[in-house]
Amino acid sequence: MRFTAEHHAFRKVVRDVVEREIVPHVDQWERDGIFPAHELFPKLGEVGLLGLEYDPKWGGQGADHLFTVVACEEIARSGCGGVPMAIGVQTSMATPSLHEFGSDMLKERYLAPAIAGTMVTSIAVTEAGAGSDVRSLRTKAVRDGDEWVINGSKLYITNGTQADWICLLARTSEEGGYRGMSQILVPTDTPGFSVSRKLDKLGQRSSDTAELVFQDMRVPVDHTIGEIGRGFQQQMSQFVIERMFAAYGAVGSCRRALERTRDYLKQREAFGQPLMANQHIAYSMAELSAEIDLLQSHNYACAEAHMNGEDTTRYATVAKLTSGRLTRKVADLCMQYHGGIGYMEETWTSRYFRDSRLGSIGGGADEVMLQVLAKLDGFTA
Numbered sequence: 090m091r092f093t094a095e096h097h098a099f100r101k102v103v104r105d106v107v108e109r110e111i112v113p114h115v116d117q118w119e120r121d122g123i124f125p126a127h128e129l130f131p132k133l134g135e136v137g138l139l140g141l142e143y144d145p146k147w148g149g150q151g152a153d154h155l156f157t158v159v160a161c162e163e164i165a166r167s168g169c170g171g172v173p174m175a176i177g178v179q180t181s182m183a184t185p186s187l188h189e190f191g192s193d194m195l196k197e198r199y200l201a202p203a204i205a206g207t208m209v210t211s212i213a214v215t216e217a218g219a220g221s222d223v224r225s226l227r228t229k230a231v232r233d234g235d236e237w238v239i240n241g242s243k244l245y246i247t248n249g250t251q252a253d254w255i256c257l258l259a260r261t262s263e264e265g266g267y268r269g270m271s272q273i274l275v276p277t278d279t280p281g282f283s284v285s286r287k288l289d290k291l292g293q294r295s296s297d298t299a300e301l302v303f304q305d306m307r308v309p310v311d312h313t314i315g316e317i318g319r320g321f322q323q324q325m326s327q328f329v330i331e332r333m334f335a336a337y338g339a340v341g342s343c344r345r346a347l348e349r350t351r352d353y354l355k356q357r358e359a360f361g362q363p364l365m366a367n368q369h370i371a372y373s374m375a376e377l378s379a380e381i382d383l384l385q386s387h388n389y390a391c392a393e394a395h396m397n398g399e400d401t402t403r404y405a406t407v408a409k410l411t412s413g414r415l416t417r418k419v420a421d422l423c424m425q426y427h428g429g430i431g432y433m434e435e436t437w438t439s440r441y442f443r444d445s446r447l448g449s450i451g452g453g454a455d456e457v458m459l460q461v462l463a464k465l466d467g468f469t470a
């Protein structure tokens with residue numbers, strides 16, 4: 090994978106922005122249970138971080154995919170999982186379908202402000218009865234002339250209390266299963282939309298997560314993203330981008346955790362020597378470092394395939410599965426080697442431990458990744 094001087098310079102720009110605009114505020118945002126997306130996102134938009142690969146016509150940078158890889162690795166060093174996840178929703182979960190399939194009218198009104206950071210977005214797929222099994226979702230959009238009338242609810246929606254618009258996956262015909270779904274762009278100032286609950290979570294606490302309700306909500310049919318009836322397929326492609334974002338970020342967060350633990354182990358003494366002098370500890374750290382390298386190499390292969398226009402479903406599935414598990418392992422060992430202080434809320438390890446647990450659940454659980462992989466590799470009866 091060829092990173093140029095420009096990519097390296099960009100890494101420094103992102104690191105500086107993260108250290109200036111995010112890191113100093115994270116503790117407060119974690120306590121608040123929310124971060125001010127409408128304050129932070131315009132700052133990220135200003136340096137081009139919210140539309141790296143998007144068309145300059147809509148304010149994007151038209152940059153290559155390696156800039157996204159660099160950005161994900163660096164944003165993940167924010168000192169929490171919540172804010173990077175919220176940024177990921179904006180860049181890699183709620184907007185890819187709009188950029189790829191949306192009309193110019195929708196892109197002008199909704200994508201351009203999302204890239205500038207003046208509008209905050211959410212992706213709404215999950216429901217109380219439909220998480221891993223997206224095919225069973227029940228939120229319905231029934232056509233009435235030029236409008237969709239939307240009824241239903243969505244659960245665990247990131248940025249849900251702050252979003253200006255939502256990329257909603259809804260059922261738009263009576264056909265069952267994956268047929269007859271559409272992606273609809275839903276402005277949240279439409280009558281009939283409400284946030285019914287802001288949810289309290291184990292981790293990712295600086296990111297707001299909500300339950301959303303749609304009651305006889307009327308949205309113009311021209312707010313459909315792409316083709317009516319192709320929503321499931323479009324969402325599956327959008328999930329691939331989401332999973333790549335998650336895996337690229339995992340490398341950044343794991344690497345940072347290892348660096349911080351290494352520094353701690355060099356200065357913490359037990360039995361008359363630094364803990365790092367203990368070979369068992371040093372080898373365990375080295376082993377994790379090697380595993381991060383392997384994930385990063387796999388990520389770069391995925392990025393290269395993406396840049397060559399190949400289908401990256403398998404790469405992204407392996408990357409998401411591996412990154413969720415590796416982050417949990419890294420978080421567990423970092424806490425272990427910090428001992429008691431690592432278990433204290435005052436130490437970064439406790440937040441990292443809580444935040445890392447989501448990687449194997451959100452955006453497709455580990456078992457769902459295995460289901461996809463088993464199917465792709467023919468491990469089926």
Ligand SMILES: Cc1cc2nc3c(=O)[nH]c(=O)nc-3n(C[C@H](O)[C@H](O)[C@H](O)COP(=O)(O)OP(=O)(O)OC[C@H]3O[C@@H](n4cnc5c(N)ncnc54)[C@H](O)[C@@H]3O)c2cc1C
Nearest residue numbers: 212213214215219220221245246247450451452453454456
């Ligand atoms: C903090 C947070 C933020 C989120 N943000 C969003 C968001 O912004 N937008 C959105 O749409 N969704 C969001 N989600 C939802 C998330 O994607 C789902 O929680 C996830 O897909 C799992 O769905 P579920 O919770 O319904 O679990 P279920 O589908 O009930 O599955 C429960 C468990 O069963 C196991 N399992 C499931 N299927 C299989 C299988 N086929 N074989 C074997 N085991 C299986 C897995 O271990 C899984 O964790 C978020 C969730 C959280 C916790």
